[in-house]
Amino acid sequence: MTGGGSLARRQKLSSVMSGTVAAASGLTVLPLALVLGYIVVNGAVGLNLDLITHLPAPVGEAGGGMANAFLGTLVLVALASAIALPVGILTGIYLSEFGQNAFADTLRFLTDVLTGVPSIVIGIVAYTLVVIPMQSFSALAGGVALAIIMVPTVTRTTEEALKRVPPTIREAALALGLHHWKTILLVVVPAGLGGIVTGVMLGIARIAGETAPLLFTAFGSRFWPTGLTGPIAAVPLQIFQYAIAPYQDWHRQAWAAALLLMLLVLGLNLVVRLATRTGFQREQA
Amino acid sequence: MITMYERLVQDVAPQIPAKTPAVDGSGLLVRNLSAYYGEFRAIQDISLDVQEHRVTALIGPSGCGKSTLIRCFNRLHEVARGARVEGQVRLQGIDLYGPGIDPVAVRRMVGMVFQRPNPFPTMSIFDNVAAGLRLNGLAGGSQLALTVESCLRQAALWDEVKDKLRQPAMALSGGQQQRLCIARALAVDPAVILMDEPCSALDPISTLRIEDLISELKQQLTIVIVTHNMQQAARVSDYTAFMMANESRAGEIVEFGATRTIFTNPSDSRTESYITGRFG
Amino acid sequence: MSFGLLLLLLIAVMLVEMVNESAVSFSRFGLGFLTSSTWDPQQRVFGALPFIYGTVVSSLIGLAIAAPVGMAAAIFIVELAPPWLGNAVSALVELLAAIPSVLLGLWGIFVMVPFLRARVEQPIIERLPNVPFLAGPAYGVGLLAGCLILAVMVIPTIVAISRDVMAVVPKDQREAMLALGATRWEATTWAVLPYARSGILGAVVLGLGRALGETMAVTMVIGNRSEIPASLFQPAYTMASVIANEFTEATYELYISALIEIGLVLFLVTTALNAAARLLVWRTARAAR
Numbered sequence: 001m002t003g004g005g006s007l008a009r010r011q012k013l014s015s016v017m018s019g020t021v022a023a024a025s026g027l028t029v030l031p032l033a034l035v036l037g038y039i040v041v042n043g044a045v046g047l048n049l050d051l052i053t054h055l056p057a058p059v060g061e062a063g064g065g066m067a068n069a070f071l072g073t074l075v076l077v078a079l080a081s082a083i084a085l086p087v088g089i090l091t092g093i094y095l096s097e098f099g100q101n102a103f104a105d106t107l108r109f110l111t112d113v114l115t116g117v118p119s120i121v122i123g124i125v126a127y128t129l130v131v132i133p134m135q136s137f138s139a140l141a142g143g144v145a146l147a148i149i150m151v152p153t154v155t156r157t158t159e160e161a162l163k164r165v166p167p168t169i170r171e172a173a174l175a176l177g178l179h180h181w182k183t184i185l186l187v188v189v190p191a192g193l194g195g196i197v198t199g200v201m202l203g204i205a206r207i208a209g210e211t212a213p214l215l216f217t218a219f220g221s222r223f224w225p226t227g228l229t230g231p232i233a234a235v236p237l238q239i240f241q242y243a244i245a246p247y248q249d250w251h252r253q254a255w256a257a258a259l260l261l262m263l264l265v266l267g268l269n270l271v272v273r274l275a276t277r278t279g280f281q282r283e284q285a
Numbered sequence: 286m287i288t289m290y291e292r293l294v295q296d297v298a299p300q301i302p303a304k305t306p307a308v309d310g311s312g313l314l315v316r317n318l319s320a321y322y323g324e325f326r327a328i329q330d331i332s333l334d335v336q337e338h339r340v341t342a343l344i345g346p347s348g349c350g351k352s353t354l355i356r357c358f359n360r361l362h363e364v365a366r367g368a369r370v371e372g373q374v375r376l377q378g379i380d381l382y383g384p385g386i387d388p389v390a391v392r393r394m395v396g397m398v399f400q401r402p403n404p405f406p407t408m409s410i411f412d413n414v415a416a417g418l419r420l421n422g423l424a425g426g427s428q429l430a431l432t433v434e435s436c437l438r439q440a441a442l443w444d445e446v447k448d449k450l451r452q453p454a455m456a457l458s459g460g461q462q463q464r465l466c467i468a469r470a471l472a473v474d475p476a477v478i479l480m481d482e483p484c485s486a487l488d489p490i491s492t493l494r495i496e497d498l499i500s501e502l503k504q505q506l507t508i509v510i511v512t513h514n515m516q517q518a519a520r521v522s523d524y525t526a527f528m529m530a531n532e533s534r535a536g537e538i539v540e541f542g543a544t545r546t547i548f549t550n551p552s553d554s555r556t557e558s559y560i561t562g563r564f565g
Numbered sequence: 566m567s568f569g570l571l572l573l574l575l576i577a578v579m580l581v582e583m584v585n586e587s588a589v590s591f592s593r594f595g596l597g598f599l600t601s602s603t604w605d606p607q608q609r610v611f612g613a614l615p616f617i618y619g620t621v622v623s624s625l626i627g628l629a630i631a632a633p634v635g636m637a638a639a640i641f642i643v644e645l646a647p648p649w650l651g652n653a654v655s656a657l658v659e660l661l662a663a664i665p666s667v668l669l670g671l672w673g674i675f676v677m678v679p680f681l682r683a684r685v686e687q688p689i690i691e692r693l694p695n696v697p698f699l700a701g702p703a704y705g706v707g708l709l710a711g712c713l714i715l716a717v718m719v720i721p722t723i724v725a726i727s728r729d730v731m732a733v734v735p736k737d738q739r740e741a742m743l744a745l746g747a748t749r750w751e752a753t754t755w756a757v758l759p760y761a762r763s764g765i766l767g768a769v770v771l772g773l774g775r776a777l778g779e780t781m782a783v784t785m786v787i788g789n790r791s792e793i794p795a796s797l798f799q800p801a802y803t804m805a806s807v808i809a810n811e812f813t814e815a816t817y818e819l820y821i822s823a824l825i826e827i828g829l830v831l832f833l834v835t836t837a838l839n840a841a842a843r844l845l846v847w848r849t850a851r852a853a854r
Contacts, residue, residue: 014748038672106573116835117778118780125582212666262668269663396744405738
């Protein structure tokens with residue numbers, strides 16, 4: 001590197017760069033403020049109880065709501081969790097307790113790879129695995145897609161939560177004569193439960209907002225779901241479909257639903273953030 | 286009764302020249318120096334005459350503020366958040382903490398070698414030594430190469446690296462890396478070099494080589510060395526300051542004088558207790 | 566442990582299924598699929614070039630905006646800001662990452678796009694009428710909107726990882742540079758950044774991977790026209806967007822197969838990038854230890 005120049009000039013550069021860097025930080029926070037601001041304002045204005053109590057009105061008519069979408073999101077999240085939690089948590093336990101070998105390393109690596117796969121691609125996979133054999137869009141397909149997205153998050157946070165359990169706890173349990181698996185299930189996992197729960201919450205926050213993988217799995221609907229084997233609406237999906245449509249009232253509903261979705265997602269994130277901070281303090285004491 | 290330490294020291298202590306009056310040369314005149322981390326005072330009211338062209342050692346138990354003290358000499362202490370300094374440190378008559386004095390300029394005049402060798406890992410041996418020169422725009426082109434060579438020679442490293450100057454600095458051994466750091470510090474032509482336990486991470490042979498180096502270097506500049514190793518202080522330094530933390534955990538100078546005196550005939554009982562190993 | 570195998574199995578299955586389904590399209594068009602720019606479902610001719618172009622260009626430009634801004638923010642957080650401010654900025658940036666893509670898209674359509682059209686594109690077209698890639702008309706939606714929304718989505722990744730790799734640079738590296746007489750900025754650029762450079766590069770590559778796969782927000786603002794745009798202000802299309810928009814309208818096997826083949830390409834590219842990025846970040850973490 002080449003430097004030089006008078007000290008005064010170098011100090012000036014240092015000050016200028018400090019200012020620039022601070023400005024850049026402001027720039028990174030600006031979009032957050034803008035997006036949240038508009039969602040809150042536009043969403044609050046258009047919010048009414050009908051949104052969560054009524055079904056969509058016939059196309060072109062104003063009014064109605066998205067009750068089916070809210071129910072749909074609930075169903076899909078529950079379905080995805082039912083699949084992803086056992087797989088993710090157990091894999092996380094395996095990685096944390098038995099994972100000092102090459103197989104485990106490969107597994108970790110692949111889990112990380114899975115996090116990076118675009119969600120639309122995961123949608124395609126769920127399409128080929130579920131929609132094609134079933135010859136129909138379904139809540140099941142949507143749940144499978146969301147589960148695939150959820151698994152890596154849950155796995156990783158479970159592993160990290162369990163790794164943070166002090167070895168002394170494990171040793172104490174083993175010294176008392178507990179078998180390895182019993183130690184894990186009765187002692188280690190409960191100790192790490194806080195971390196696991198926050199991981200689950202993060203996973204839910206993520207999939208609740210996912211749209212792309214649902215486009216051709218759950219597909220969306222304007223009616224109540226007809227069971228797990230038929231198409232089902234979901235809040236982010238509905239927001240997308242309304243936003244790109246030409247109807248003014250649909251836009252209003254989209255903003256209002258966005259506000260509710262935002263509250264859910266950010267709410268979960270904030271809870272997690274606060275929980276991990278107090279948890280950390282407890283561990284240090 | 287002569288203790289083991291006294292015998293050891295008598296055998297290897299360097300010849301102390303007659304006490305010279307404090308001159309405003311490259312010595313550091315420290316007056317009423319206190320350093321704080323926020324509200325906590327780490328060193329209290331330190332006054333000291335660091336003689337130029339001599340090696341001054343700072344010894345004392347862990348946590349007594351030795352490192353804090355020397356970091357005040359090159360204004361590195363204040364870089365930490367909430368840290369501040371009160372008092373004076375004069376170099377060549379100029380108070381380094383005076384108004385209008387840029388700490389960046391101070392740090393060129395007062396260099397530092399750290400406890401663990403820390404060459405810049407992304408740079409070659411040559412680039413490490415040249416870093417300070419390039420940074421400050423002190424030399425370029427062929428002058429740069431000449432200065433780098435000169436500094437490596439002064440650090441007694443030239444013969445070992447002259448054929449591999451472009452190789453990464455991390456390829457060197459621990460002792461070599463530390464000598465590289467010394468060469469790097471020398472490159473900007475400082476008046477004083479501070480050494481914070483420079484050999485504590487090194488093997489005995491590397492340690493002795495660096496001690497020899499220190500004895501040679503003092504002909505050109507002033508050296509202040511913090512050390513835990515009392516034999517090292519006795520071997521290498523001309524003057525020694527013994528520090529201890531007082532009741533409020535602030536470091537103070539208990540005793541300061543010629544090394545030979547400190548080790549054979551200390552005035553303060555605490556000094557004697559420390560050097561005879563009654564506490565550490 | 567068996568669930569671990571399930572994961573392995575899943576990824577294998579994913580790959581196999583997608584290759585399978587792409588087979589029809591691949592056998593019809595071969596590798597020319599990637600270089601042909603004719604996408605005509607009516608004529609049953611499919612070429613993915615416009616989408617590849619749209620994806621690559623919007624991601625690269627988005628990254629070109631996000632990387633410097635993100636790195637600068639990371640420098641601010643780690644080196645300059647007092648801890649409370651650094652933590653606050655970090656937390657806010659992470660909240661940005663948590664916003665669902667469709668909500669950013671919603672904001673994009675109704676807030677960013679009109680703004681771009683009226684306050685950015687129109688004035689530029691009027692002031693610089695003869696610059697080819699800034700040619701009008703000003704739609705608002707288009708390549709530029711896509712680039713900007715991608716930049717917003719990628720910044721949190723860059724900030725978070727750069728911040729983490731810079732924070733683990735040993736203190737005495739910075740101090741050694743300061744001790745040679747460096748200014749604050751010089752200590753950062755001569756000591757900290759070089760030390761952390763692998764990790765920062767990893768952050769950028771991860772950001773690129775994220776940008777390539779981003780679907781909803783981009784679909785909502787990029788205009789969705791299957792031709793290579795001649796100007797920054799013209800509508801464009803990305804691989805993820807075409808899949809999102811046309812999958813449910815693909816009524817015959819070749820159409821679906823072509824779309825799945827695009828998905829396969831997307832999968833392979835993002836996976837390769839992610840693997841490379843993880844390696845880079847992992848390497849810096851190792852070096853710091």
